[in-house]
Amino acid sequence: MTILPARPSQTAEVQDKTMTLLNVISSLARASSAWELYDTNRDGVLSLEETEALINSAEISQAIELLTNTSCTYYTAADLDPYFRRADTDNSGTLTRTEFLALYLAVATERVKKNPLLLAEALLGFIDTDKNGVLEGGEIKVLLTILGFPAILLLPIPDFIKLEYKAILRTIGSMLEKRP
Numbered sequence: 001m002t003i004l005p006a007r008p009s010q011t012a013e014v015q016d017k018t019m020t021l022l023n024v025i026s027s028l029a030r031a032s033s034a035w036e037l038y039d040t041n042r043d044g045v046l047s048l049e050e051t052e053a054l055i056n057s058a059e060i061s062q063a064i065e066l067l068t069n070t071s072c073t074y075y076t077a078a079d080l081d082p083y084f085r086r087a088d089t090d091n092s093g094t095l096t097r098t099e100f101l102a103l104y105l106a107v108a109t110e111r112v113k114k115n116p117l118l119l120a121e122a123l124l125g126f127i128d129t130d131k132n133g134v135l136e137g138g139e140i141k142v143l144l145t146i147l148g149f150p151a152i153l154l155l156p157i158p159d160f161i162k163l164e165y166k167a168i169l170r171t172i173g174s175m176l177e178k179r180p
């Protein structure tokens, strides 16, 4: 059975591979729809082996390429194991949909280490539905933590205040630049 990934030929003219909000949304949607196919024993969660198959699937590979603007490499179970453990927050040995999303974002983010702020900004823009550039501090921290930002950098962000997150991202960006 050969299933060719649905090449976005209809979007060829807008094949601007830069990270955009649209890319992030479309990547998350693809990841979500690919899920069912790769839960091969249909128990509603993903084992490490199923995660390996899903992460390396055409759907996700394409989404990660779109998301990170880098070409794809194969992730072995051994490559994925540390991500898997970190994402398996209830230590069940399997990943729920939400846990998989954390793994997926962590893997994708690993590939955009050079500019994780771009992804952070895209994701924060995703939940900033009225696009006023303002979010609660707690939401920002959760997202940045998922993206693997060091907690120490997030401490100065208060949970309870509405924040202009773009200014925070700029601040964190300059802190990251100063790190070796």
Ligand SMILES: [Ca+2]
Pocket (backbone or CB within 6 Å): 039, 040, 041, 042, 043, 044, 045, 046, 047, 050
């Ligand atoms: Ca399963």
Ligand SMILES: [Ca+2]
Pocket (backbone or CB within 6 Å): 088, 089, 090, 091, 092, 093, 094, 095, 096, 099
């Ligand atoms: Ca779990």
